[in-house]
Amino acid sequence: MARKPRIEYCGALYHVLSRGNQKRPTFRTAKDYEDYLGRLWRYHEKFGFVLYAYCLMPNHIHLLIEARDVPLSKIMQAVQFSYTQSFNRRHKTVGHLFQGRYKAILCQHDEYLLELVRYIHLNPVRAKLAKNPRDYKWSSHRALLELEKEPRCDVSAVLDLFGKRHKEAAKRYEAFVLEAIGMGHRKEFYQVKDQRVLGEDKFIAKTLAKEENEHSGKIFYKVSLQEIIDAVAREWDIPPGMILSPRRSRLGSFARSMIAVLAKSVSGMTMKEVGRHFSKGESAMAHRYRALEENFAQDTGLLKRWRRLHDLLIAGKPRKICLNAYPKNK
CATH class of the missing domain: 1.10.1750.10 (DnaA protein, C-terminal DNA-binding domain)
Incomplete structure (x- = not known):
């Protein structure tokens, strides 16, 4: 079955997953991780999307993005393409770095935002790369705990959901994440409808109807x-x-x-x-x-x-x- 086209509109929330080609590493050195994050944040400034969370694993990435005026396809093309070129130059390699088309799941905002932030930040713990998510350097979890001098995610967009004062909100946020530290893979976050949408039936029906109506010309x-x-x-x-x-x-x-x-x-x-x-x-x-x-x-x-x-x-x-x-x- 041919893949269906992505649903793109202003305000859409996406859980993006991109794997290394043939499960090979997409990051070999600390410089690679820094390079990707630098590009991600520069395009964040250029395109104006909301970056709720990210986690860079050795052979794949997770991003939680809310698109605004610029569609996700353009954002990801800019980030992935420029990073691939840089990676290949640095390591004297050629060919595809990422495996095929990245997966972008359109998610119901209110129902899944915080759950996905938590799930993404617990990836290093599930992979046994860290015992506590705050120990993993290449995710936005530390930024949400206000442990980074230059956070490269939209901290307020997440912490404001836990309280007006960021210091107390960060503590509540961390407690929320640690509540799920023993959970394994959450397959429900990948059980999508129509190959593209995660949410309640009413949200899915409304989204698909919106796509049909708005993209018909x-x-x-x-x-x-x-x-x-x-x-x-x-x-x-x-x-x-x-x-x-x-x-x-x-x-x-x-x-x-x-x-x-x-x-x-x-x-x-x-x-x-x-x-x-x-x-x-x-x-x-x-x-x-x-x-x-x-x-x-x-x-x-x-x-x-x-x-x-x-x-x-x-x-x-x-x-x-x-x-x-x-x-x-x-």
Whole structure:
């Protein structure tokens, strides 16, 4: 089954989980952790999202983010892409650092905010990296206890829920966290509805209805799939017959992936529609789509060529309204 698009709107609360590629470490040294946190906070200042909590584990990260004017997809692309480049330069490595698409669970704010803050900060204890969460340096727990000179999370957004005076509120917050120190993995925080949403039935129904209503009018362009195929064939000098051939070839597979990304972003086509043209299933095309998007994070040259081709395809073309399309932000 193809993954459903993310639900994005101002005020949405997300529990973000991103794992290292093939479970490999995403942080090797203290400098790596500092680098990631520095980038996360700089983009926090730039994009204006609320960062309730974070925990950087050796091979994965947890973030609790409330998006505001800038959607989560843009926030995560900026943080993950810039950190991956920096990590690869520093350690003289290449390729993907993070595994596929990060998981972002849209959560009911009032019901799950504090529970998720606690759960995220207890990750090092569950992993036996610390006996007490205040002993783990790479989470926002210490900042909420006001033990850090330069906190890199929105301290007031959490402590204000425990009282007006931060000193007393921090004590109440710590007591709240330690109450659950013996709990193991909380699978209920991952049992989501519609592959994307965590909350009560009423919240889920309202959220999905909101998505349907608010995202039903994205503007695309009247560009045919054949025009996109021809443009990709010219740009990379790939014979059209190779693109359409059922035989497996590296160039043909790359071309179909590029066509899928362009068809969705330019014309609003679904992966089912694109796959039908190539006699491929929806899931197969969705996989190619995601794989190429991940390559963009590693290959800025390829990303520039994609953008240039995108602009060439839409130049002078009339717009169209594509109903019920998800507004993917790029």
